[in-house]
Amino acid sequence: xxxxxxxxxxxxxxxxKIVSNGRRQISALHVAGDFLDLHSFLLKTxxxxxxxxxxxxxxxxxxxxxxxxTNEYPHLTRMLWLNTLIDGAIHREWLTAMGxxxxxxxxxxxxxxxxxxLKAVGRAEGETVQLPITQAxxxxxxxxxxxxxxxxxxxxxxxxxxxxxxxALTILDWERLTKVGEFTSTYxxxxxxxx
Amino acid sequence: xxxxxxxxxxxxxxxxKIVSNGRRQISALHVAGDFLDLHSFLLKTxxxxxxxxxxxxxxxxxxxxxxxxTNEYPHLTRMLWLNTLIDGAIHREWLTAMGxxxxxxxxxxxxxxxxxxLKAVGRAEGETVQLPITQAxxxxxxxxxxxxxxxxxxxxxxxxxxxxxxxALTILDWERLTKVGEFTSTYxxxxxxxx
DNA sequence: CGGCTCTTTGACCCGACTCAACGCTCGTGG
DNA sequence: CCACGAGCGTTGAGTCGGGTCAAAGAGCCG
Numbered sequence: 351x352x353x354x355x356x357x358x359x360x361x362x363x364x365x366x367k368i369v370s371n372g373r374r375q376i377s378a379l380h381v382a383g384d385f386l387d388l389h390s391f392l393l394k395t396x397x398x399x400x401x402x403x404x405x406x407x408x409x410x411x412x413x414x415x416x417x418x419x420t421n422e423y424p425h426l427t428r429m430l431w432l433n434t435l436i437d438g439a440i441h442r443e444w445l446t447a448m449g450x451x452x453x454x455x456x457x458x459x460x461x462x463x464x465x466x467x468l469k470a471v472g473r474a475e476g477e478t479v480q481l482p483i484t485q486a487x488x489x490x491x492x493x494x495x496x497x498x499x500x501x502x503x504x505x506x507x508x509x510x511x512x513x514x515x516x517x518a519l520t521i522l523d524w525e526r527l528t529k530v531g532e533f534t535s536t537y538x539x540x541x542x543x544x545x
Numbered sequence: 546x547x548x549x550x551x552x553x554x555x556x557x558x559x560x561x562k563i564v565s566n567g568r569r570q571i572s573a574l575h576v577a578g579d580f581l582d583l584h585s586f587l588l589k590t591x592x593x594x595x596x597x598x599x600x601x602x603x604x605x606x607x608x609x610x611x612x613x614x615t616n617e618y619p620h621l622t623r624m625l626w627l628n629t630l631i632d633g634a635i636h637r638e639w640l641t642a643m644g645x646x647x648x649x650x651x652x653x654x655x656x657x658x659x660x661x662x663l664k665a666v667g668r669a670e671g672e673t674v675q676l677p678i679t680q681a682x683x684x685x686x687x688x689x690x691x692x693x694x695x696x697x698x699x700x701x702x703x704x705x706x707x708x709x710x711x712x713a714l715t716i717l718d719w720e721r722l723t724k725v726g727e728f729t730s731t732y733x734x735x736x737x738x739x740x
Numbered sequence: 741c742g743g744c745t746c747t748t749t750g751a752c753c754c755g756a757c758t759c760a761a762c763g764c765t766c767g768t769g770g
Numbered sequence: 771c772c773a774c775g776a777g778c779g780t781t782g783a784g785t786c787g788g789g790t791c792a793a794a795g796a797g798c799c800g
Contacts, residue, residue: 375641389634392627395731397634420623424616431626432587438629439584439592441636446570448643449688453788484746493644495789500748502788516797536590648756679778690757695780 376491377444378437379464379483383471385433391416404482439537448493451532456492457502458531461512465521466535481519506530571686572639573632574659574678578666580628586611599677634732643688646727651687652697653726656707660716661730676714701725 377398380386390396391413420427440463447459468479489499506512511527513520521527528534572593575581585591586608615622635658642654663674684694701707706722708715716722723729 373645375644377637377640389630392623393630393634395634395734397637397732421619424619424622427619427622427626428587428615431622431629434626434633435584435588435629438633438636439588439590441633441640442572442592444640445572445636445643448640449570449685450568485748486746490644496746497748497790498788504748537592539590680780681778691778692758692780693756696756699780 374490375493376487378440379491381464381467381471382473385411385430388430388434389437403487436538443537447531453492453494453498454502454505455531456494457488457499458506458511458527459533460488460492460531461506461519461521462524462528462531462533462535463538465519466538470538477522477524478518478520480517481514482517569685570688571682573635574686576659576662576666577668580625583625583629584632598682631733638732642726648687648689648693649697649700650726651689652683652694653701653706653722654728655683655687655726656701656714656716657719657723657726657728657730658733660714661733665733672717672719673713673715675712676709677712 387396387400416430419430443459443463447456451459464481465474465479468474468481473479485499485503486496488494489496492499494502503512503514506527507514509526509530511521511523511530513522582591582595611625614625638654638658642651646654659676660669660674663669663676668674680694680698681691683689684691687694689697698707698709701722702709704721704725706716706718706725708717
């Protein structure tokens with residue numbers, strides 16, 4: 351949605367939002383091309399911070415522009431709205447993963463999601479994506495301790511589901527990975543009914 | 546946002562969405578007046594079910610009407626959009642509560658939120674609101690077992706923070722309750738910048 | 741080489757879950 | 771009018787997933 355205007359493309363293009371209340375919780379991960387914080391257009395309170403995981407290229411859209419768009423281009427407006435709705439769908443999915451999945455399943459679920467999202471924007475090479483995120487940050491995303499993140503990743507590796515060395519994440523067994531994470535991709539679908 | 550057209554007003558007006566994956570996770574609670582599932586207008590996949598906790602009065606808005614609104618009334622469109630954005634803000638808040646708060650704190654947080662939301666639509670009598678929800682349902686909301694919900698509630702009662710008998714929930718010590726739940730109400734604010 | 745950040749490992753602990761039973765209340769039917 | 775379920779709340783005992791604390795590798799950069 352947001353085009354890059356200057357600067358270099360991010361190594362992988364991954365952003366995150368944080369909410370700090372003592373410990374921090376990452377409430378969203380963004381990949382290249384995502385429209386970031388679009389909700390701030392209408393929501394006056396900024397309830398989180400944003401933090402870049404890597405060098406990024408950013409394009410800013412002034413609120414005045416959005417105002418103009420919503421006044422004059424209904425279709426485009428609906429597309430922007432849809433964008434925020436998909437964020438919401440992802441949030442709901444995270445919520446259920448958080449509440450009802452084991453640490454391992456939750457991790458598998460997140461990996462499935464990130465892989466598909468990166469693939470969707472052409473950031474996958476075969477079964478491999480660059481995921482420049484630390485285990486501590488994964489913990490902050492999943493609501494787990496760093497130590498446990500490490501153990502969970504080892505388990506997924508030992509099971510032959512993924513390889514994850516350095517920033518390179520490789521899916522070794524998509525079938526079983528989705529099963530472990532109880533993952534279905536429907537909520538990510540950007541397809542809309544041409545509204 | 547949605548006006549009632551016929552039928553009786555709900556005893557308390559509380560709805561919930563469920564997502565079932567083996568166990569179920571309630572991803573939203575709605576109070577009287579909430580616009581329900583507005584996101585289904587643009588999001589083609591319905592990723593959850595809806596379930597009424599009590600008898601409710603429902604007003605349906607056809608998608609065709611929404612289409613017309615978005616084509617002709619930019620301001621109203623932004624208000625509808627804002628509505629879905631607030632749902633998103635609540636989701637983010639739940640996410641951090643889920644990931645980073647203890648069971649007791651999480652419960653206190655939820656109680657604070659529901660109390661304020663019910664109060665905002667005139668459903669509070671003094672410090673008391675009607676909350677026709679079972680402990681099992683609370684568990685499905687918070688990601689806790691029914692048994693633990695019970696123990697957590699007892700703890701809040703013993704601490705003199707709330708009274709909760711039958712459906713009547715009374716806030717006994719708002720100050721301490723918000724502290725326990727690390728609750729701040731900003732994310733609920735419906736106020737917008739007149740866009 | 742030293743220092744930084746990140747990953748990994750081990751030992752121990754505790755919050756929350758499970759299983760199982762019991763009690764209370766209310767609605768329904770004999 | 772009582773008996774019986776059904777649903778919900780409550781309690782106890784035992785277990786376990788994940789957290790905490792602490793320290794040791796492993797890259798990486800200046």
